[in-house]
Amino acid sequence: QKEVEQNSGPLSVPEGAIASLNCTYSDRGSQSFFWYRQYSGKSPELIMFIYSNGDKEDGRFTAQLNKASQYVSLLIRDSQPSDSVTYLCAVNSGGYQKVTFGTGTKLQVIP
Amino acid sequence: DTGVSQDPRHKITKRGQNVTFRCDPISEHNRLYWYRQTLGQGPEFLTYFQNEAQLEKSRLLSDRFSAERPKGSFSTLEIQRTEQGDSAMYLCASSPIRGTSTDTQYFGPGTRLTVL
Numbered sequence: 662q663k664e665v666e667q668n669s670g671p672l673s674v675p676e677g678a679i680a681s682l683n684c685t686y687s688d689r690g691s692q693s694f695f696w697y698r699q700y701s702g703k704s705p706e707l708i709m710f711i712y713s714n715g716d717k718e719d720g721r722f723t724a725q726l727n728k729a730s731q732y733v734s735l736l737i738r739d740s741q742p743s744d745s746v747t748y749l750c751a752v753n754s755g756g757y758q759k760v761t762f763g764t765g766t767k768l769q770v771i772p
Numbered sequence: 773d774t775g776v777s778q779d780p781r782h783k784i785t786k787r788g789q790n791v792t793f794r795c796d797p798i799s800e801h802n803r804l805y806w807y808r809q810t811l812g813q814g815p816e817f818l819t820y821f822q823n824e825a826q827l828e829k830s831r832l833l834s835d836r837f838s839a840e841r842p843k844g845s846f847s848t849l850e851i852q853r854t855e856q857g858d859s860a861m862y863l864c865a866s867s868p869i870r871g872t873s874t875d876t877q878y879f880g881p882g883t884r885l886t887v888l
Contacts, residue, residue, distance in 0.1 A: 669812075692875075693875050693876075697879075703882075704863055704879040704882045705863075707876065749815075753875045760805075760875070762816075763814050
């Protein structure tokens, strides 16, 4: 079982819809959770982080964390074609600073 | 520009040659990380420094790989006797040691290595 799992996609949503990206993790001791986006050939860019169960909103983005079910999700409201990139989920299991990344979900927003 | 910088951005080398990459973290960040990323995969952790101390190394980091951060500022990653399987994007990231998000890592632009 991979430590951090994401569906590679592509996930296709129409413009203006809500895109829902999901991530599950295996280590119950995980403390911190991150979403990055990555344009092709570029490095990851931090979107947001979440530490506590529940929702955290930042503009059009909402991160949701459920530690009991070991999943974290990213919702993108009013999806735009410019949101069509790969989204990486990353998890820090604590103790030391190693962050484990998923393989990423490619999002396609259809105009 | 106060972000993480990496040099060079691209490197093409022949198999068997040695290469060295440099990373300059965000100035107030004490923690520095190296990752490797291949096509279709997420970044894979290689090693982690806090100040000048190398505190964690992945099993991915074979004996041909060495990383240093001699003065706790910039870091270098050297690959000796490169192999074609070393072709990847090498990413550096840094994070602060104080504040509310001390494990939030900010990435540099990466160095793309191609081994012929």
